[in-house]
Amino acid sequence: MHIHRFEKLWIGLSLFLIAAFISIVMYGFTVLDLTVPGSDRGGGTVDAMNLAETPFATPGVRKTEDGEYEVYMLARQYFFQPGSGQSLTLPAETRVTFKVTSPDVIHGFQVAGTNINSMVIPGQISRFTTVFSDPGEYGILCNEYCGAAHHTMEGLIEVVPPSEFDESNLIEQ
Amino acid sequence: MSTDPSASSDPAASSSEAAGGDEAAHTRSIDDFDPYGTLAVTGLYFVLLLVLYALMYFVEFAGRGASIIE
Secondary structure, three states: OOHHHHHHHHHHHHHHHHHHHHHHHHHHHHOOOOOOOHHHHOOOOOOOHHHHOOOOHHOEEEEEOOEEEEEEEEEEEOOOOOOOOOEEEEEEOOOEEEEEEEEOOOOEEEEEOOOEEEEEEEEEOEEEEEOOOEEEEEEOOOOOOOOEEEEEOEEEEEEEHHHHHHHHHOOOO | OOOOOHHHOOOOHHHHOOOOOOHHHOOOOOHHOOOHHHHHHHHHHHHHHHHHHHHHHHHHOOOOOOOOOO
């Protein structure tokens, strides 16, 4: 089939565009270290009916042996525990790993204005690590319809400079 | 259907005869046309797509505060 040279040119450019779009996303995954929550994050599973026998019985912030922080959080009808009522305080410029699960129905965990966004599924532990580079207040919201009061399900993360982070509120391992 | 032999003659041939028998009009290939305007619009559109995609990814997504890194 005979194709005009201009058409060959823009067929080639179209293929280049597709390659460029994929390259930009791959650049994010490799160089920028961005990632998405997924089953390969090692979150694992938990018995949603028996959370009393798991670390989720005492949700809160823990310090790991390598000086990082872990947040065990429950998303439930209709609050985040911790996060709702009293804000969750975290240090800035520090790696924080969230482990979130639900004892009732599917919820969403989204930190408004950031790229932190994950589903929270009963029986599954949503695990993801982030670093808050700037101190400030970050709102949490449920973005998965979870019942009649879904629209009231919100929380607050207060990020403070590392020097002001009070470790007396940590949960013992 | 007409049985008149004159009605079944090639309409293209009769139209070229009407145009004075200009056979060159039938032998032009597609390469004789260079749609520079279309090329310019298509090129501009592709550049726009690439720039806006990069802007969306690097500014609106990657540049938007805390991200999941692991």
